[in-house]
Amino acid sequence: GAVVSQHPSWVICKSGTSVKIECRSLDFQATTMFWYRQFPKQSLMLMATSNEGSKATYEQGVEKDKFLINHASLTLSTLTVTSAHPEDSSFYICSVGGKNIQYFGAGTRLSVL
Amino acid sequence: AQSVTQPDIHITVSEGASLELRCNYSYGATPYLFWYVQSPGQGLQLLLKYFSGDTLVQGIKGFEAEFKRSQSSFNLRKPSVHWSDAAEYFCAVSTDSWGKFQFGAGTQVVVTP
Numbered sequence: 049g050a051v052v053s054q055h056p057s058w059v060i061c062k063s064g065t066s067v068k069i070e071c072r073s074l075d076f077q078a079t080t081m082f083w084y085r086q087f088p089k090q091s092l093m094l095m096a097t098s099n100e101g102s103k104a105t106y107e108q109g110v111e112k113d114k115f116l117i118n119h120a121s122l123t124l125s126t127l128t129v130t131s132a133h134p135e136d137s138s139f140y141i142c143s144v145g146g147k148n149i150q151y152f153g154a155g156t157r158l159s160v161l
Numbered sequence: 162a163q164s165v166t167q168p169d170i171h172i173t174v175s176e177g178a179s180l181e182l183r184c185n186y187s188y189g190a191t192p193y194l195f196w197y198v199q200s201p202g203q204g205l206q207l208l209l210k211y212f213s214g215d216t217l218v219q220g221i222k223g224f225e226a227e228f229k230r231s232q233s234s235f236n237l238r239k240p241s242v243h244w245s246d247a248a249e250y251f252c253a254v255s256t257d258s259w260g261k262f263q264f265g266a267g268t269q270v271v272v273t274p
Contacts, residue, residue: 154204
């Protein structure tokens with residue numbers, strides 16, 4: 049299956065700063081990638097669909113100006129959490145694939161102090 | 162509305178005993194169904210998937226799942242669990258042609274000696 053790499057795996061930042069998370073599809077050209085957020089002891093909630101070369105599609109309730117997504121190439125999507133606050137602390141996971149299967153990255157744990 | 166329900170939040174099972182995790186779905190069309198496993202702080206690993214055909218699906222690590230359309234269920238089973246099976250298990254449905262997934266709340270499996 050496809051190999052999906054996320055970087056960093058863990059990031060700690062101060063409140064008010066911005067953090068960028070990278071999602072790379074190492075062996076699969078992905079026109080679409082997905083970003084999920086997972087709070088402790090909870091399920092994955094889809095945040096947005098990242099579309100190569102165009103604007104991301106955000107799920108209801110997700111602030112597009114706070115969670116900036118850029119999908120500039122077929123192998124890289126980035127999620128930038130702008131002006132992070134403690135409530136943004138979570139586990140962020142990206143995925144690539146299609147309806148038949150999704151391959152997930154190992155996730156990025158964000159801790160905002 | 163589409164939904165995925167995992168009724169059991171937490172299951173404790175003895176090593177060597179059998180395991181069954183329940184999943185019910187509500188979906189208008191023919192569902193694409195998946196089971197993923199997540200170890201602490203890790204991404205998701207695909208155990209098995211069902212699209213059509215034989216309703217009993219074999220997966221990795223000795224897991225299998227049975228699709229029952231009449232019960233809208235896709236329960237995961239393993240005849241004899243190993244301590245390494247302790248993890249969080251998620252049932253998921255693929256909800257559109259692009260690969261947007263909807264996840265159940267997850268079932269935490271604890272394996273006792």
